[in-house]
Amino acid sequence: MAKFGVVSLSVDKEHQLNFDNLREPELRVLSNSNIIYIYRGSKSKKIYIGQSVNFLSRHSQHYSGAEEKFNVADFDQVIVLYSTYFNGSALDDVESQLITYFTADNPKAKHQAVYADDYNDIINQTSGNSVNEYTEREKVATEVVLPFWEDVLGKRGWVNTPNLDLLRTKALVKYSPIKQLTRQQHGIIDEILDKPDKSFVINGDAGTGKTVLLTHLVAELSQKKPDAKIAIVVQPNWVKTAEEIFKVYGLNSANVVVGTSIKLVNYNKDNHIHYDTIIVDESHKLSRRGNKQHPSFNKVYEGKFADEENHLEILKKLGDQVVLMYDVLQAIRPANISRASFKSATQGFERRYLTTQFRIQAPVGKDYNSDDYINGIKYLLYKDTGLLAETNFNPDFNRDVFRDGGPDAYFGYFKTSHCEICLIGLKKTVILIQKTLTEYWPA
Known part of the structure; x- marks a missing residue:
């Protein structure tokens, strides 16, 4: 038995839907069912994704004249997705997944190429459902989203990457600020926002969602504190990836800076910019002063930072609030900040621990997890x-x-x-x- 169904409709120039050849059950779905809908402009290539319990009423609202995007996007097709699994939590989940997938499927397009109901609320997910909020989540992913993307959207040419497993490997999907968070991640972000005068160490093992939490935190800060100056410190091999993520998801404002710790420190020597929040990914890899360091690494300790022994002490002077994504069990090379120095430098920081493991799942039927x-x-x-x-x-x-x-x-x-x-x-x-x-x- 199929776990989902679709209703395909055309939209004419007068914004009317074509109900020709629809059966009575499909008409009932359009007027009284939990559904996900996707509008598409075959010429404009624009996409709009939303959810509703009454698609016919929602369609009328979209074309009432109050929504500018529907007046100019030239949508001429719409697919309505329904499933026996769909309830409020599942709709939130599927909607956020599809927004992420469509956005990552065409990263060269402008952010506005993918529309959604209350996009800013979706990207923040502050009031959204947590990742383990409903019991059928795995079935929704494997029995609905996967075949819908590959067998419906892929075969109809609505997407550029019909292989969903391939799309999921992209950083734009793995670290999307639209992904739903766990309750624990939500709570940590809310706490950081509510305590701008407090700095935090977010400790977590590999695979517990530290980087995903980082992208969501940037999205939250950008939305709720648009005038705040935010610096995101990442490793050199992740700068371009981070810049692409923030650009594609519309988080690349003039107040958001992405770079390595060396770049940020050297830039501030001359420009004297002070940040409201500095967020550091993989802070266990921050450098320390050393005689065997490459000369370029030790240049940061000149001038006003001559008395500092590591990048962390310098970053603390550049921002009001410092948020460190940290894994105490990771230490890559002797040039990294020592655990003792890190502990000393973060005296007075709030400490939180991520516990949910996303990369590992115990085999079915085992007593252990x-x-x-x-x-x-x-x-x-x-x-x-x-x-x-x-x-x-x-x-x-x-x-x-x-x-x-x-x-x-x-x-x-x-x-x-x-x-x-x-x-x-x-x-x-x-x-x-x-x-x-x-x-x-x-x-």
């Missing part, structure tokens, strides 16, 4: 380093994650002739990693 898996890794690699006290490590994780002997187990063992060799190799690897952590990046 992704949190047990993450805690198991932490236990294996860091139990003797003293670092776990600075994370949200749960020592009471389910040890079954280690006892699972199945072929899809995360850990565990297999009864083969090489089993003992594999376990010894794993043990030696763990010891070597722990030794490296202790010697090069002491707590």
Whole structure:
């Protein structure tokens, strides 16, 4: 049984819908069902995405003359998507997914090429539903959104990237400021906005959504505090990606600056700009002063910053509020700020911990979950380093994650002739990693 259906309509020059050949059930869908609708201009290539419980009434509202975009966009087609899974939460979710996908599908188009109901509210998602708000979310993604995108929109030529898995790998989708957040992420953003005089350390493991939280925070600040000066500090290999994300989603105002910490510091030496908020991605990679550093790295410590020992201390002087995305378990090279210096520099900062793991999912039918898996890794690699006290490590994780002997187990063992060799190799690897952590990046 199909989990979704579509009703395709044409829109004439008088903005009238063509109901020819529609069956009675389809007419009922248009007037009394939870639906997602997508308008398209075959010549203008503009898209409008919305949701409604009465599409016919919503269509009349759009063309009442009050909405300028509908007067000029030249929409001549509309697809109405309905599903047995659709309720209020599912509609919010599907709408935000489709807006993200359409925007990422044509990044060279201007932001206005994709319209939506109350776009600014959608991009902020402050009052939206959290990512785990409804039980059928996985089914909606796999049984509705995926086939709708590939088998309906793709085959009709409405999208440039009909392979949704390919589209999902793009940074414009992975870090979209339209994605729905967890309640925890919502709460952290609200707290940052409500306490502009407070700085924050947002600690989270890889895959807990730190960068997604960053893009949403920028969107929130841009919307609610349009005059605020915002600096986003990223690693060199992510500058162009960040600039593209903020440009495509319309967050590239003159008050938003994106760059590396070196670029930001050197620019401010001459221009003396002070920021309302500075947001730093991967702050564990911020540089520190060092004799073996490349000369260009140490130039930041000249002039008014001559007494500082790392980039973090300098950034604190450039902004009223500093928000640091941080992973205490990551330390890439000796040139990075040490954990001790980071801890000292962030005395007085509010500390929050992201806990939801988005990249890992335990196999179906297991007694353990992704949190047990993450805690198991932490236990294996860091139990003797003293670092776990600075994370949200749960020592009471389910040890079954280690006892699972199945072929899809995360850990565990297999009864083969090489089993003992594999376990010894794993043990030696763990010891070597722990030794490296202790010697090069002491707590």
